[in-house]
Amino acid sequence: MIQAPNFADLAPLGLVHGFGDRFSTYPDGITTARQIHSAIVQDAACPLGEGDALVSNRPGVLVGVRTADCVPILLVDPAAGIVAAIHAGWRGTAQGIVPEAVRVVCSREHTDPRHLRAAIGPAIGVCCYEVGPEVARRFGIETAAAVHLDLPGINEMQIRNAGVSDIWKSEECTFCTVDRFYSFRREREAAGRMMSLVGWR
Ligand SMILES: [Zn+2]
Incomplete structure (x- = not known):
């Protein structure tokens, strides 16, 4: 699994995390929700229904999201011991799911x-993510033509605006890198999903 460099020093303290690729195997018992491209944040301790972000402050609980092109985001507060896993497609991003998750984590x-x-x-990546005028408008871009949207970049900006400054962003594009990642846009219904997970041992 792909490890975030800014989480590396937390592994000796018991943090488990990673972003999956085609070849990843995952531990049993990862807590997930039914993803619906919303801005709903769920607490992993409650009975889970639909949602696109999962928050947990319990040791022994791993929370995860499944993606193929959408943006997987992990949050950790090392001192408070709380984590979150977030699935941000264009709908979730337009609705501000990451700032919402930051708000829930901090208030809890x-x-x-x-x-x-x-x-x-x-x-x-922005290299491959072309959207039509309707989607572009949701991001404040008025256009009659298709445009390229930088979904990871927009999420990074939202996280920064929410007050988080310690951010790592993968530069890998799931659509470009055929041999490593699943891509819904490239493979359509045949695309598998990659799990991104985080939790404390
Ligand atoms: Zn690309």
């Missing part, structure tokens, strides 16, 4: 965004 633990670390995993 009475902590500050400045204490959080964020990692943005492999997703479809």
Whole structure:
């Protein structure tokens, strides 16, 4: 699995995390929700239904999201011991799912965004992500033609604006890198999903 360099010093403290690729195998018992491209943040301790971000402050719980082109994002507050896994496609990004997850994490633990670390995993890059005028408009771009959207970059900006400054972003594009990643845009219904997970031992 792909490891975020800014989480590396937390492994000896018991943090488990990673962004999967085609070849990853995953531990049993990862807590997931049914993803619906929303801005709904769920607590992994509650019965899970639909949602696109999972928050946990319990040791022994791994939370995960599945993606193929959408942006997987992991949050950790090392002092408060809380983590979050987030699935941000264009709909979730337009609805601000990451700032919402930051808000939930901070209000639950009475902590500050400045204490959080964020990692943005492999997703479809600006090189390959073409959207039509309707989607572009959701991001404040008025156009009659198709445009390229930088979904990982927009999420990074949203995280920064939410007050988190410790951010790592993968530069790998899931659409470009055929031999390593699943891509929904490239493989359509045949595309598998990659799991991104985080939690404390
Ligand atoms: Zn690309």
